[in-house]
Amino acid sequence: MRAIKILDTHTINKIAAGEVVERPCSVVKELVENSIDAKASSITVEIKNGGIDLIRVTDNGVGIPKDQVEVAFLRHATSKITSAEDLYEVISLGFRGEALASIAAVSNVELLTKEEQELTGKRIEISGGKMSAAEEVACPNGTTFIMRHLFFNVPARKAFLSSSSSEGAKISDYMYKLALAHPEVSFKYIQNGKTIFTTSGDHELKHAILNIYGKEYARNTLECYYKSDTIECMGLIGKPVLNRGNRNYEHFFINGRYIKSQLLQGAVEDAYKTLVMVGKFPFSVLHLYLDPSLVDVNVHPTKLQVRFKNPDTIYKAVYEGVSHALREAYLVPQVATEP
Ligand code: ADP
Ligand code: MG
Numbered sequence: 080m081r082a083i084k085i086l087d088t089h090t091i092n093k094i095a096a097g098e099v100v101e102r103p104c105s106v107v108k109e110l111v112e113n114s115i116d117a118k119a120s121s122i123t124v125e126i127k128n129g130g131i132d133l134i135r136v137t138d139n140g141v142g143i144p145k146d147q148v149e150v151a152f153l154r155h156a157t158s159k160i161t162s163a164e165d166l167y168e169v170i171s172l173g174f175r176g177e178a179l180a181s182i183a184a185v186s187n188v189e190l191l192t193k194e195e196q197e198l199t200g201k202r203i204e205i206s207g208g209k210m211s212a213a214e215e216v217a218c219p220n221g222t223t224f225i226m227r228h229l230f231f232n233v234p235a236r237k238a239f240l241s242s243s244s245s246e247g248a249k250i251s252d253y254m255y256k257l258a259l260a261h262p263e264v265s266f267k268y269i270q271n272g273k274t275i276f277t278t279s280g281d282h283e284l285k286h287a288i289l290n291i292y293g294k295e296y297a298r299n300t301l302e303c304y305y306k307s308d309t310i311e312c313m314g315l316i317g318k319p320v321l322n323r324g325n326r327n328y329e330h331f332f333i334n335g336r337y338i339k340s341q342l343l344q345g346a347v348e349d350a351y352k353t354l355v356m357v358g359k360f361p362f363s364v365l366h367l368y369l370d371p372s373l374v375d376v377n378v379h380p381t382k383l384q385v386r387f388k389n390p391d392t393i394y395k396a397v398y399e400g401v402s403h404a405l406r407e408a409y410l411v412p413q414v415a416t417e418p
Pocket of ligand 1: 180
């Protein structure tokens, strides 16, 4: 019989990476969320070959203290929560402290980071979980994270990836949603050397929609707003002319986090009921703000799914907000203002 033994850290990280790093897009997501948590106002994401060969995320956030750069790559190393109780009130996007360790376990990683008050920053290289270089360097404020050769040391995982164009499409899709989630951040997204979009970061959701989806979308939206004691719902919804053939254009963000929710899709679609044809779906970009304790984001590491404490209240906020906006635009008779 084989003896039972505890796995070494390197093996544990590699296995755990399977949970966090499913594909290139998961790496982009984790890195960008770290940049946002670091209060960056400008974030550049560059990918090559669907993110399999290269992912570079550059931010102007607070940076990582020089003496903590190595620690940041340890599993369960996080500056965002200190106890399980904090989990009920998470407002940062990250909190598991698994991303950097996981990414570094299955790729070649280079990190450059500098805090504003420091004169120099730090550069570190990690390959397949093993640190190969760490030095003080001159670099701009903020953090640049470069990942190369995803899954170079896990061929089975690499083989499981889709084509680079399909992996790239997933990242683009994510980047669009991200820019809609954060109109206060200026994003630049570059794919194989070509700039796909930039946003201004001027806080205007409508401008972000313009930069991402174009004029037709920006022009055909309606303001949506609802507020109760426990929840605030705001954003833009499409006029019925913008209806699409799938649900990919229904965007929901809870406290700044993009989520998927059948409950919210149902609320929007119910409100549009008579205004869209069967098989067509509305355009919506809705931000919901509620007490973090009313929503459980701790359901899965990729955190796309959430569980609501009071689903009825959430449904109502979205349904009422959307219905009201549509009523204002379409059912209230136009009053002539000119003689
Ligand atoms: P988590 O985000 O769950 O805390 P990560 O493994 O993603 O875990 O990151 C570990 C820690 O490294 C973070 O808690 C944060 O302190 C630091 N960190 C990571 N990326 C950045 C960044 N871009 N800017 C500043 N600090 C960062
Ligand atoms: Mg993180």
